[in-house]
Amino acid sequence: MDISKFKIVDVKARPVLVPFRIPPTTASAKIEDCALVLIDIETNEDLIGHSYLFVYSKAMLSPTVECIEGIKPLLANQIIEPLELDNYLKKKFRIHNTGGILGQVLSGLDMAFWDAFSQYLRQPLCRVLGGSIKPIPTYNSCGLFIQDPEKIGKEAINLVAEGGFQAIKARVGRPNFKDDLKTLNNIRDSIGEDISLMCDFNQSLNVNEAIYRCRSLDYEGLDWIEDPIRHDDYEGCARIASEITTPLQIGENLINTYEMQKAIDVMAADFYMPDVQRIGGVTGWLRAAAIAHVNDIDLSSHLFPEISCHLLAVTPTCHWLEYMDWANPVLENPIQVNNGFVEPPNIPGSGVSWNEKAVKKFLVT
Known part of the structure; x- marks a missing residue:
């Protein structure tokens, strides 16, 4: 087995628009359809590395695919050694702003490189990364979006039951805070005291309003309060964290580990949850996990449970895997x-592969 002979022969990107089982409506936005870009790294060993990107809206499908097509010539005949490819692409795009589409594309390519690399070594990704196959605690994040507080209890019961979940997450940030409190109380009455409950404001508040609301939520027995204010206001997050006793969770919008370190330096939060699509793919996650380990910070995932379960399996401060079923309609398994x-x-x-019949059905042409 000579890795120097394992090379890229083609890169393909396909846009799909998949229906949500439960359409997400948060205090900040409503997303109508699940816009995904499926990435395939074809190799000279007839192995294909797979990954996908969640691009939030149909409008972002075309520019994301075009970005991948633009990078493709740089990858022709490259040896599939993920860390070397990360260094190579970082140098190629050093003067570019990698905080937007380009950064997400580089993350998606990195995930596909690692998938192909692990297939070549005939091992699950987590084992290639030095870990083992083990159970990762998982919470259901597929529902409990902004809705009528009186009807949310039944949905909470169903979300717990569908996978034997011991934790679920609710979205908050309604115009009237009393409706948030009513929502959380109705959920708690429905699921009981033994199920963990988190809540997410989806960056919908200013600092003062966040302090007021989060102080009140200290009495609700929540495992964490997530993203109350703008994601890059680390000093504001630190103010909120210092005023409340419930752990503050942030991190899904961190675009690299340098930003993560900035947030940690000002004590912006208690917990962090990087998004593998934004933090730099598998390679970026490993660096984020090292920073979390050094600082003794619990690390959870955001979206992408298929690959995040491998990453949390090698994360020393592993906390929770966020379960989202958004890509399920186009996944083979x-x-x-x-x-x-x-x-x-x-x-x-990684275990990611496509249900080609479904891909054909949902393909955007």
Whole structure:
């Protein structure tokens, strides 16, 4: 097995628009359809590395695909060594702003490189990264969006039951804070005291309003309060964290580990949840996990449970895997949740592959 002979022969990107099982409506936005870009790294060994990007809206599908097409010539005949490819692409785009589409594309390519690399080594990704297949605690994040507080209790019961979940997350940030409190109380009455409950403001508040609301939520028995204000206001987050006793969770919008370190330096939060699409793919996650380890900070994931379960399996301060089923309609083998835990699949690679019949159905042309 000579890795120097394992090379890229083609890169393909396909845009799909997949319906949500439960359309997400938050205090900041409503997303109508699940816009994904499917990435395939074809190799000279007839192995294909897979990954996908969630681009939030149909309008972002075309520019994301075009960005991948623009990078493709740089990857022709490159050896699939993920860390070397990360260094190579970082140098190529050093003077570019990698905080937007380009950064997400580089992350998506990195995920596909690692998938192909792990397949070549005939090992699950988590084992290639030095870890083992083990159960990762998982919370259900597929529902409890902004809705009538009186009707949310039944949905909460269903979300707990569908995978034996021991934790779920609710979205808050309604114009009238009393409706948020009513929502959380109705959920708690429905699921009981033994199920963990988190809440997410989706960056919908200013600092003063956030302090007021989060202080009140200190009495609700929440495992964390997530993203109350603008994601890059680290000093504002630090003010809020210092005023409340419930742990503050941020991090899904961190675009690299340098930003993560800035946030940690000002004590912006208690917990962090990087998004593998934004933090730099598998390679970026490993660096984020090292920073979290040094600072003894619990690390959870944001979206992308298929690859995040592998990454949390090698994260020393592993906390929670966020379960989202958004890509399930185009996946050949969606991950399974059993009694509130997910295990990385015991097959070579990340386990991501496509249901080609569904891809054809949802393809945007």
